[in-house]
Amino acid sequence: MIRVPLWVPTGVTINPSGTTAYISESCCGVVPVTLATGAVGNAIQVRDAGGAISFTPDGRTAFMPDSADFAVERFTTATGAVDPLIPTANQTVRILLTPDGRSLYAVYNGIELMPMDVATRKAGTPIAMDAWYLTATPDSATVYVSNRDQNTVTPVAVGTGKAGTPIPVGHRPTQLVVVR
Secondary structure (H helix, E strand, O other), rough: OOOOOOOEEEEEEOOOOOOOEEEEEOOOEEEEEOOOOEEEEOEOOOOOOOOOEOOOOOOOOOEEEOOOEEEEEEOOOOOEEEEEEEOOOOOEEEEEEEEOOOOOEEEEOEEEEEEEOOOOEEEEEOOOOOOOEEEEEOOOOOEEEEEEHHHHEEEEEEEOOOOOOEEEEEOOOOOOOOOO
């Protein structure tokens, strides 16, 4: 057991190399924990790091929602240096970085999906939908968004930003995964 001094943990994400767990805390940021030794690193200061973190494929950069500041922020994993990435119009609760590391999507609880370009740090056109959870195909061509209150999952073409026809699924879909 690893003891990590946290007030309200909200998520745990393992980096791509599998060496470090990053624990999000609702009030105070993100705490890295080296898995091999259990060593707890210095907190990465983000005011409200709610939920999961998305890493670039090389694991050098991570993105996280900062719902208190209505932003998606990024930090460098080697130093913990944080810089605001993209301001958002609403409270961002979940994000997804596509596997190729080029596109980022932010979810506003049941309001809309916001595509973002990582290279330019600019938000695209919001897509109105009952967006809650999301995942991407391994080729980064499609993002699937659960529409919890509609009992559907909607495919969104990454290249065009166009939402496809919602797919009826079971009651209140939440977590999603793409299997090859």
